[in-house]
Each structure stands twice: as C-alpha cells, then as structure tokens.
Amino acid sequence: MANKNFYDILNVRKDASPDEIKRAFRNLAKQYHPDKNPAPDAKEKFAQLKEAHDVLSNPTKRHEYDEAKRRGYNYSSDDNTSMPNTEHFRDFFEHLFPGFADDFTRSGTHERFSENMRKSNSNSFRAREQSKEQNSSRNVEYDRTGFRFGPSKRKPDWTQNSSFCSSFDSDDEPNISTKRCRSEPSKNSNTTSSGSSLPKDAAIEKHLEVTLEDISTGNLRKLKIKRKIFDERGNYTVEEKLIEITIKPGWKAGTKVTFPGLGDKHPGREPADITFIIKDKQHALFSRDSDNNLLHTANVSLKKALLGVSYCIQGLNGKRHDINIRDIVHPGYIKRYTGEGLPLPKTPSKSGDLIVTFNIQFPSYLSWDQRRVLSDCLPN
Template sequence: MGASDYYKILKVNHGATEEELKKAFKKLAMKWHPDKNYDHHKKEDSEAKFKQISEAYDVLSDPKKRQIYDFYGHYPLNSHRYNKENGDGNVKDHEKKGAIESSLGCTLEELYKGCRRRMRVSRIVPDEFDNLTSVEETLKIDVEPGWKKGTKITFPGKGNQERGAAPTDLTFVVDEKPHALFKRDGNDLVMTHKILLVDALTGGKTLNLMTLDGRDLTIQVTEIVKPGSELVIHNEGMPILKEPGKKGNLRIKFNIMFPSRLTIQQKYELKKLLADADN
C-alpha cells in the first residue's frame, strides 16, 4: 500500500490532527458500515471498504504506528519485513526515505511574543540486535517573535534510521492557527470592525482592542469612514524577525452597517443633509 493511501482512504491530509481523523473515520464508517447495506453484492463491497477505513484509522490514530507508516509507506500489520533480512539487510527500494517533516501549530500570540514548546516525538531506529524499534524523546523549540508560517526548525539526526544508515533529520514546519480577531498579512495584522452608518459619517467612534501581548489599545476614529477604507495603526502589527524592535502595522477594515429601512421623514432629512454637505 502506498505511503499516501491511508490518508486518501480517510480523505484527510498528511498533517491531519487527532480530532480531524476521528471526524473523518466517523463520517466514513457511518456511510460504509455493512449493516447499512442490505443488498448482498453491495454489502460485500461495503465490508471491504469498511475494513480499509478501520485499518487506516487504526494506524493513523496511533502516533507510533503512524510514524512507521509515514516513514516506510506501510505498517506491518501482517508482515515479517521488520524481522527478516532482505539479502544484504537493506531496506527495500520502494520504502520511503528522507527527512521527516512535522507540523508545529502556533497561535498568533505565540508567534507575537515568542515561547518555548516541548514536542514529544517517537522515531524508528535499530536496536542493539538490529531490529527496528520505536524510541521516544522530548525536544525543545524556542519560538522566536515574528516567525511566520512555513518557518522550518531542523533537528539533525533526530529522524528515523534505517539499518546500516545514518539517522535522518527531523524538521518541524510552523503553521499558524486561526485567530478570532486578527489575520496576518506578512508583518501586518488585519482585522474587520463593524460600524454603524451614522458613526461612519460622523466620526467620534472609539475602538477598544486587546493586543496579542495583552495590552489595552484605544483607537479614536475621527474621520469619515468610506466603503473600502482602512485605518492604519503603525507599529502595532507583528514583530519583524530581522529588525528587532520594529513591527508591522495594524490595519483596520470597516464593515459599514446600513439601516434596513428608513421612514419617509428620515429619507427627506438625509437627502437634505447630504445635499447641503455637497455645497
């Protein structure tokens, strides 16, 4: 079975979390359970499909099994491959080689302030009898303020090891978790704020925000807010990694909320007001 087949069977990507695997398995299991298919021919197909789904989930939901599968492209459920030499004892050519990459999910707060993460990893190495076994270790990663999605942190020699070969490297790739308020755009932070039409036209609106490092930020909106306009607050974005002490900008986009209805009198007064403003 190819290295990606279990993922394809469950219809998840290689970085799927435990919760995503559970949801995918539950959805597919409900669809393909043999008891839901009463036609004889269809039930045979369902049994085979359900067996595939169960096998895929059994392997991918177990961290040790999953790492063996990711590295070798197969988990030896009924195989003697790990206990039996193949001629000169080397791994078969079709087995997966190379460094291991693992996702390091970070919140925007962690990427803003920096933090230390402890990652418990398991890897496959030959033991003293040259049998492949799994060992566990905790690695420390110091996340620096300003790191971006895609940043790679490599631990040389901390990946899996084939018989008779040097251990591969283990690389963590930073991924940014969604934030409830802010989105990141390079070194800038972007947010959308709803504003009433009357406040957009008259100004005088005060925004109170909590920054990613826990500060209270008060912003005065004094100008007329036009559709598509942005309010830029300098140096309130993400830290710039290569320029200590500098930050990007905070860009506030406005979603102007128009009234759903106006009375005849309100329409008259609004037309008069806007006509006077143009003169």
C-alpha cells in the same frame, strides 16, 4: 609511490608498533578522506596514506620495504617488487665484484641496464623457484636480471581484487563504519552531514502551529515525538524523545526548524531528518502580513460610519487603543498605529505597524418611511 617515505607519510617512527601505525592511519584517513575533505589534493593524499598503511601494516611487506630503502632501491607497492635504483647500481656491484664499476661504465652496460630497468618497472613479473639446498625449501623472488632479492611469500594482488576497500569510523556516528570500494561505488546514497555514505530518505515535514502571542514575545515549545527502530527481521520497538523548539520573536510563517536523524531507523539506512514548518494559528482578532504588520478588521454599522465611530481594541501586548473618528468612515478606511505590530525577524527591537481596516455593515432591509427620510437627508 617510488622514493617516498611511508613512515613520513603516516608521521610515525621507523620502529612504530602495528597499533601505532593503525592508529596514525585512522586519524589521518578521517582528515583526508575525499568524502569529508573537499580539498583538491585530498584524494591523492588519501591514496598515499592507504598505500603506506597497506605496506607498513603487513610484516612481510614492511620487511621488504625496509630492506629496499636500506639498500637504496626503489620500492613499488603496485606489484610488491623492489627494484634497484640505477644511481646506486654501480656501488652495489662494486661491493660484490671489485673493479666491476669501470668495466660497467666503459662497456655501456649502465645505459642498457637503465633502459631495461625503466621498461621492466612498468611490466615486472615474478619467478618462483623451489630450492633444495641444505634440506630446506623457500620461495625466492627474482627480477629480469636474474638477481635474487630475498625471500618472499605469495600475497594477494590487491590491484586485481574488486573488493579492495578503505574503512574508518565517523566522528559524529562512532557506531557507523564507512566503507568505500574502488570497483563498487555506493549506489542510491547521499552523503550525510555526519560523513556516512548510507542511503537516506527525504526529510519528514510537519507543520507547527504557533500563536501570534508566541511570535510577539517568543516562546519555548516542548514536543514529544515517537519513532520506530527496526531490526533485520522487520520487528521494531518504539522510541520516544522530548525535543524543544525555541520560537524567536518575529519568526515568519514558513520558517523551518530541522532535527537531523529523528525519523524511523531501518538497518543499512540513515534515519530521515524531521523538519517543522512554522504556521500561524488562527487568531480571533488579528492576522499578519509578510511585513509583520498586525492586521485587524473593525466592523461598524452604516449609522456609525456616517455619524461617527467610537471603537476600542486591545493589542497582543495588552495595550489598549481607543479609536474615535468624527469623519465619515468609508469602505476600506484605514487607521494605522506605527510600531504596534509584530517584531521584525532580523531586528526584533523594531516592530511592524498595527493596521485597523474598517468594514461598513449595511442594513439588509429598510422600510418605506426610512427610505423617505434618507432620501430627504442624503445628498444625491
């Protein structure tokens, strides 16, 4: 990340304290972590934030970075080597050796040095030498040119470390720390809505029977659920929770209501969601179809079907419907009352119809006299 200002990347001052740097990184990491931010440049931005944090949070690296920027060098955190910027190289040597710049340019050394610098930038190495001057010893870094760039301490090579990870806390689950490692991506895990990368079981589905009266007017259902909280040894405690489900007028059978994370809790796993699926409770008089029409079957005798039907039915809303039919009622005869059914889910102000279907009950036995009378009365 040569020529980039780590302080600007983290949006902190140059004299920012370690706590301010850490706090700035955590806030920006939450915003740009690829698991939480789908933007195409989020991954690159997060990598920049991580590199800036690694350098500025380490006192030694931060000192080397500040010194390199002050002298106009390019700083590379990949190998912790600060290389002089060839644009400032002449000024650097002119300060040390007056008259060097002219000879440097005439001899073509500038071009050869620039080429060597470009090559060494991709294949730099360190030489450590023990100095015994002034009865003290310290580690000194050199580059290929043999020029000393200041004291350093040996630091782990993070580019070779398989356990190099990034860590931050989730906004929705403050007690869960999310970790991602470069060489060890999470296995068998699904990213949850809270941003956690812990593995999670499939949702637990339960049927919830509701009455047609509830579907007609709406209702609030309160349910008590229990779940087990397991510890590392397999022991568990039982937790009870009261939940509420607001049943809206017109809800269709099959409607799902999900409560995230209310399943049993195991160490290292996200609790499963619990999903309630609406199911119609059997009614003594009515059922409904997919269009929220209220259906009723009226059983009438053969005599009434032939001579006339008087029938009374009371709807879910308490409204009474008197049915008087003087025509002959044949099997499958239907009487429809517009707008007397159940509310429509998308437009609760409108309702389906009440549909009454007649079922003719034929006698199971007729005497010979009855047959003779019917034979004389009924047409062929």
